Amino acid sequence: MGEITTNRRALRHGALCLAIGLGLAVSSSAFAANTDGTIVGRTKSGATVTARDPATGLTRTVTADAEGNFRLPYLPVGRYQVDSSKDGKPVATTADVTVSLGNATTVNLVERGSATTELEGVQVSAPVVISAVDVSSTETATNISREEIRRLPVDQNVQSVALLAPGVNKGNAGFGGISFGGSSVAENSFYVNGLNVTDFYNRNGFSEAPFAFYQEFQVKTGGYSVEFGRTTGGVVNAVTRSGTNEFKAGAEMTFEPSAWQATTKNRYWDGERYITSSEDHYSRTKMNVYASGPIVKDKLFFFAMYEARGYTPQNTDNLGTVLTQNDTDSGFWGAKIDWHINDKNLFEFMAFSDKDKNVGSVYNYDYATHTKSQRNDQIFSDTGGKNWNGTFTSYLVDNLSMKLMYGRNQREDFTRAQSDIECNPVAKVSAVPGPGVPLGCSTSTAVIKRNDTRKQGRADFEWSLGDHLIRFGYDHEVDTSIYSRHYPGPGAYYYNIYATTPGATIENGGVVPAGYNAYVRARRYEIAGTFETTNNAYYVEDNWNITPDFLLNAGLRRDAFDNKTGEGASYIKMDNMIAPRLGFSWDLKGDGTTKIFGNLGRYYLPVANVINIKQAGGLLDQRTYYAFDGYQILDRNGSPYAMPILGPQIGPVDDSQGNGTVGDLRAEVDKHMDSVYQDEAILGFQQAITDKWSWGVSGTYRKLHDAIDDMEISATPQCGGDGYIGYVMGNPGRKLTVYGDTNCDGTPDGYIDIDTSKQGWALYDAQGNYLGQRGWKKPRRSFGSLEFQVDRAWDEKWMFNASYVLSWSRGNAEGPVNSDTNFDDTGRTENFDDPWVNLSGGYLPNDHRHQFKVRGTYAITPHWQVGADLTALSGSPITGYGVGNPYDATVYHSYFICVENCADPISQNRVYQRSPRGEDRTPWTFNLNASITYLMPLDEKNNLRVKFAVYNLLNQQRTLGVDQDLQTSVGGLNPTYLQPQRFQSPRFGQLTVSLDF
Incomplete structure (x- = not known):
C-alpha cells in the first residue's frame, strides 16, 4: 500500500x-x-x-x-x-x-x-x-490569444492589444502610433502570418486585417532573435485563424452607437473657447460572418471571413464654424487555406484586404444654434490594399526543417477634395489690396497620391546537431512607392500676388511693365515617380545547451538597405551591417520553474521611403510671372471668392529649381553614410510559484547610435566661409563626404570631407564678418527600465496579470520623428537642421517614469464573466521651445529664449538664455475599461456570447499634450504656451454579440 x-x-x-x-x-x-x-x-x-x-x-x-x-x-x-x-x-x-x-x-x-x-x-x-x-x-514578449481577448475589455484593433504589454505606450504626438521602450513611433515592425505589413513610407502604421481574423498575437518588447530586424523599437507578430476537420460557421455583430458615448469636452483658455469638440461623435456597426472546415478531411482546410463596416463620424473645426460628416461603408475580407500535403510537408495561403473608402461632406456650421447650412465641399479618402502570402513548410529529415514564404503587402493613401479639382490656392502679401472676399476657394496646398507595394520573400531553416540547434535564413524585400504630389485646381497652379513698382526687376530677371504695382507668380510644384527600396538580410544562430540546464544563444544578422531615386539609381545604400545577438538562460533548479536569463543585441533601422521621395524625386518647380490685372469675383456653392486676373507675362518661365528630372544628388547625400542602430542589454529573472502563478523581474538598457537626417551645410572647411552646399542627408556629428567646391571657385568639382562634429556651419559676427565654423553634437538616446510582472493563468474561473515599469528615456534626439513638435516626416526632422537645435539633452518625449497595468477576468458563474483592464501612466516631458539662437537668425524650434534686445535685427546683439528640455510634465492619466460577458451554450455545437464593454469607464479626459512653444517669434511670448491640445478619448460603450455553430 x-x-x-x-x-x-x-x-x-x-x-x-x-x-x-x-x-x-x-x-x-x-x-x-x-x-x-x-x-x-x-x-x-x-x-x-x-x-x-x-x-x-x-x-x-x-x-x-x-x-x-x-x-x-x-x-x-x-x-x-x-x-x-x-x-x-x-x-x-x-x-x-x-x-x-x-x-x-x-x-x-x-x-x-x-x-x-x-x-x-x-x-x-x-x-x-x-x-x-x-x-x-532569452527574449521578452507577451502572448495574447483570441480567447483571452474575448474575455477582456480590449478594443478591436491591434494597437489596443499591443498596449497590454509592459512598457508599450501610445505615442505622444498628434500623428499617433505606439512606443516600445522609449523609442519613437516610427521604429516598430508588424507581421501577419510572417508577412511584414509595416508602412515603409514613414514607418508609422501598418496594414491591419479585420480584427476577428486573428487567432493570436505576440508582442515582442526586447531581445528578439536574429530572424527579426529592421526595427529599433518593438515587434507585433500575429497569426490568423485556420480551418479544421469540423465545419464551423458564425456571425458577430459589434455596435458602438453615438448614444453610448460621453460628450467630448470643449476647451477654454482665458475664458475663450479654443477647441470646439462637444459636437464630435460617431456611430460604428460591424457585421462579421465566417465559415471554416475541411475541403478534404485531414488534408485541405479553409477559413473565410467577410466583415461589413459602417462608420459615420462627425466633427467640427476648433472654431465650431465648419462641420464635417463622414461616411465609411467598406467590406473587409480575409481567407486562409491550409494544405497538409503529407505529414512532412505543409502549404498555407493567407489573404486579406483592408481597403477603405471614406466620403466626408463639409458644411458651414453655427455652433450657437447647432445648425448646418449649405455644403461647400466633399473630401474623398482611399486607404489600405490587398495583402497575401504563401508559406511552404517541410521536415526534410528528422533534424532538418525548412520554411519558405513569399507575399505582397499593398497600401494606398489618397485623400482629395472636390475643391481640389475646381479651385486653385491663392495668397498675397499684406501690401496688396484685398478683394473683400476670400482669396481662392481652396485651403489645401497639396494633392498627394501614393501606392506602396512590398514584395517579400524569405527562407528559414532549423538544423539540430546534438547539443546545438543551428538556425539560419535569408529574407528579401522590395518596397516600391508610386508617388505624385501637385497643387490643387486647374493646371495645378498656386497663385501668389506680390507688391512691386513699375520697372522693377523680379526673381526671374523680368521687368515689371509700366502701370503695374503688383505681379502674380503662377507656380507648379510637382513631384512624381516610382521609388524603390531593397532590403535584405542573412542570419545564423546557434543555440547551445552547454549543460542540460544552461543554454547559450549566439546569433549574427547581416542587413543591407538600398534606397533608390525616382530614376532607379542608388541614393542611400548601406550593406554589411552586422548585428550580433548573444543570450543565455539558466534553469536554476533544473525543474523548469526558475530561470535567470540575459540578452545582448544590436538592431538596425532602415531609411524610410519618404526620404527617397522628398529628396530623390523628379521635381518640377516651374514659375511663370504675370502682371496683376485685379480680381475676378467668382461663386462656388453660394460662396464668393476671388481669383487674380493675369496680365502680360513677365520674363521667361523659370524651372531652375527643378525641371522634372532627378538631377545630380551627390551634393545632397553623404557618400559614406553610416546606418542607424541600437544596442540593447537585458537581464531578468522568472519563477513559477505554482502551476498557475508566476512572477518575474527584468532590467533593460537601450542606447541608440547615430541618426540619418538632413543638415544645412553652410560652409566647407577650405573656402573661408564660402562653399555653401545646402541641405545634406548624413550622420550629424560624424564625418561627411559630399560633392562640392574643392578649389573655391564657386563651382562644385569634387568630393569634400567635412567633420560635422566641428565643421559645416558658418559663424559670422554682427558686422557679417566670417568667424569660423561650428559642428553638430552627435545624436544620443538612452533608455533604462526595471520591469516587474506577476501573472495568474486562466483556469475557467479567473485570471490576473499586473505589471509595473520604472523607466527613463534621455538624450538630445527622440528618433526619426519629433513628437514634441508634431513633426512626422520620418528622417527629416528639425533636430539637426543647424547645430543649435539639438544642443539640449534631457528627458525625451516618450519618457514616462511610471507605468502600471492590471488586467483580469473573473467567472461569476459558468455563464457570466466580468473583466477589467487598468492603465495608470505618469506624464510626459514638456519643453518650452523658443525661436532662434544667440549665433544666427534661424527660426527653428530651439532651446533658447530671447530675453533682451530681441527686436535687434542682428542676432548676435540679442541676449538669450537656455530653455532646458523636459523641465515640466503633463499630468498622470488613468484609463479603466470594464466588461461583462454572458455565455450560453445553445447545444453541443452552438454557442452564444454577448459582451458589453465600457472603455474609459471613469470618463477621464485628461491632457495628453500641450502647446510647447514658449516663443513663436524672437522675444515674443506665446500667449497659448502650455495650452492643452490633446486629450484622452471620452467614455464609450461597445456591445458585441457572436454566435458560433
Missing part, C-alpha cells in the same frame, strides 16, 4: 512538472519561427515522439537522440496530443499540449517505469498551464 501511495505521489509530481513545462510560453518566446510554435523536451533515449493535432489530423514524428532530447519545430498554432513509445511500447503518458505563436513548449514526458501496475495502460492528461516560465528563452 505504501509503495502504491509513493508511486501515485510521484505520478502527481510528474504531472505537475509536466504542467509547468506545458505553459512555458506566454511571457517569452524561444527559437520558433514567426508564424508557428515548437514542442521540445526529453523522453527515453531513441524513443519515437509523435505530436498529433486532433482538430486537423496533422501528425509529426521524430526520434529522440541518445540523451532523450527531441524537438518538433514549425508546428501550426493549436492543441496537440504528444505520445512517446519505444519498441512498440508506450514510455510516457499522453500529454495535451498547447502550441502558441513564436513559443517553444517544453514537455518532459513521464516514463512508464515510474507508474504502478494498477496504473498501467491508463493515460493521464496533465492540465495545461497558460503562463509560467520558459527556461529555453
Whole structure:
C-alpha cells in the first residue's frame, strides 16, 4: 500500500512538472519561427515522439537522440496530443499540449517505469498551464490569444492589444502610433502570418486585417532573435485563424452607437473657447460572418471571413464654424487555406484586404444654434490594399526543417477634395489690396497620391546537431512607392500676388511693365515617380545547451538597405551591417520553474521611403510671372471668392529649381553614410510559484547610435566661409563626404570631407564678418527600465496579470520623428537642421517614469464573466521651445529664449538664455475599461456570447499634450504656451454579440 501511495505521489509530481513545462510560453518566446510554435523536451533515449493535432489530423514524428532530447519545430498554432513509445511500447503518458505563436513548449514526458501496475495502460492528461516560465528563452514578449481577448475589455484593433504589454505606450504626438521602450513611433515592425505589413513610407502604421481574423498575437518588447530586424523599437507578430476537420460557421455583430458615448469636452483658455469638440461623435456597426472546415478531411482546410463596416463620424473645426460628416461603408475580407500535403510537408495561403473608402461632406456650421447650412465641399479618402502570402513548410529529415514564404503587402493613401479639382490656392502679401472676399476657394496646398507595394520573400531553416540547434535564413524585400504630389485646381497652379513698382526687376530677371504695382507668380510644384527600396538580410544562430540546464544563444544578422531615386539609381545604400545577438538562460533548479536569463543585441533601422521621395524625386518647380490685372469675383456653392486676373507675362518661365528630372544628388547625400542602430542589454529573472502563478523581474538598457537626417551645410572647411552646399542627408556629428567646391571657385568639382562634429556651419559676427565654423553634437538616446510582472493563468474561473515599469528615456534626439513638435516626416526632422537645435539633452518625449497595468477576468458563474483592464501612466516631458539662437537668425524650434534686445535685427546683439528640455510634465492619466460577458451554450455545437464593454469607464479626459512653444517669434511670448491640445478619448460603450455553430 505504501509503495502504491509513493508511486501515485510521484505520478502527481510528474504531472505537475509536466504542467509547468506545458505553459512555458506566454511571457517569452524561444527559437520558433514567426508564424508557428515548437514542442521540445526529453523522453527515453531513441524513443519515437509523435505530436498529433486532433482538430486537423496533422501528425509529426521524430526520434529522440541518445540523451532523450527531441524537438518538433514549425508546428501550426493549436492543441496537440504528444505520445512517446519505444519498441512498440508506450514510455510516457499522453500529454495535451498547447502550441502558441513564436513559443517553444517544453514537455518532459513521464516514463512508464515510474507508474504502478494498477496504473498501467491508463493515460493521464496533465492540465495545461497558460503562463509560467520558459527556461529555453532569452527574449521578452507577451502572448495574447483570441480567447483571452474575448474575455477582456480590449478594443478591436491591434494597437489596443499591443498596449497590454509592459512598457508599450501610445505615442505622444498628434500623428499617433505606439512606443516600445522609449523609442519613437516610427521604429516598430508588424507581421501577419510572417508577412511584414509595416508602412515603409514613414514607418508609422501598418496594414491591419479585420480584427476577428486573428487567432493570436505576440508582442515582442526586447531581445528578439536574429530572424527579426529592421526595427529599433518593438515587434507585433500575429497569426490568423485556420480551418479544421469540423465545419464551423458564425456571425458577430459589434455596435458602438453615438448614444453610448460621453460628450467630448470643449476647451477654454482665458475664458475663450479654443477647441470646439462637444459636437464630435460617431456611430460604428460591424457585421462579421465566417465559415471554416475541411475541403478534404485531414488534408485541405479553409477559413473565410467577410466583415461589413459602417462608420459615420462627425466633427467640427476648433472654431465650431465648419462641420464635417463622414461616411465609411467598406467590406473587409480575409481567407486562409491550409494544405497538409503529407505529414512532412505543409502549404498555407493567407489573404486579406483592408481597403477603405471614406466620403466626408463639409458644411458651414453655427455652433450657437447647432445648425448646418449649405455644403461647400466633399473630401474623398482611399486607404489600405490587398495583402497575401504563401508559406511552404517541410521536415526534410528528422533534424532538418525548412520554411519558405513569399507575399505582397499593398497600401494606398489618397485623400482629395472636390475643391481640389475646381479651385486653385491663392495668397498675397499684406501690401496688396484685398478683394473683400476670400482669396481662392481652396485651403489645401497639396494633392498627394501614393501606392506602396512590398514584395517579400524569405527562407528559414532549423538544423539540430546534438547539443546545438543551428538556425539560419535569408529574407528579401522590395518596397516600391508610386508617388505624385501637385497643387490643387486647374493646371495645378498656386497663385501668389506680390507688391512691386513699375520697372522693377523680379526673381526671374523680368521687368515689371509700366502701370503695374503688383505681379502674380503662377507656380507648379510637382513631384512624381516610382521609388524603390531593397532590403535584405542573412542570419545564423546557434543555440547551445552547454549543460542540460544552461543554454547559450549566439546569433549574427547581416542587413543591407538600398534606397533608390525616382530614376532607379542608388541614393542611400548601406550593406554589411552586422548585428550580433548573444543570450543565455539558466534553469536554476533544473525543474523548469526558475530561470535567470540575459540578452545582448544590436538592431538596425532602415531609411524610410519618404526620404527617397522628398529628396530623390523628379521635381518640377516651374514659375511663370504675370502682371496683376485685379480680381475676378467668382461663386462656388453660394460662396464668393476671388481669383487674380493675369496680365502680360513677365520674363521667361523659370524651372531652375527643378525641371522634372532627378538631377545630380551627390551634393545632397553623404557618400559614406553610416546606418542607424541600437544596442540593447537585458537581464531578468522568472519563477513559477505554482502551476498557475508566476512572477518575474527584468532590467533593460537601450542606447541608440547615430541618426540619418538632413543638415544645412553652410560652409566647407577650405573656402573661408564660402562653399555653401545646402541641405545634406548624413550622420550629424560624424564625418561627411559630399560633392562640392574643392578649389573655391564657386563651382562644385569634387568630393569634400567635412567633420560635422566641428565643421559645416558658418559663424559670422554682427558686422557679417566670417568667424569660423561650428559642428553638430552627435545624436544620443538612452533608455533604462526595471520591469516587474506577476501573472495568474486562466483556469475557467479567473485570471490576473499586473505589471509595473520604472523607466527613463534621455538624450538630445527622440528618433526619426519629433513628437514634441508634431513633426512626422520620418528622417527629416528639425533636430539637426543647424547645430543649435539639438544642443539640449534631457528627458525625451516618450519618457514616462511610471507605468502600471492590471488586467483580469473573473467567472461569476459558468455563464457570466466580468473583466477589467487598468492603465495608470505618469506624464510626459514638456519643453518650452523658443525661436532662434544667440549665433544666427534661424527660426527653428530651439532651446533658447530671447530675453533682451530681441527686436535687434542682428542676432548676435540679442541676449538669450537656455530653455532646458523636459523641465515640466503633463499630468498622470488613468484609463479603466470594464466588461461583462454572458455565455450560453445553445447545444453541443452552438454557442452564444454577448459582451458589453465600457472603455474609459471613469470618463477621464485628461491632457495628453500641450502647446510647447514658449516663443513663436524672437522675444515674443506665446500667449497659448502650455495650452492643452490633446486629450484622452471620452467614455464609450461597445456591445458585441457572436454566435458560433
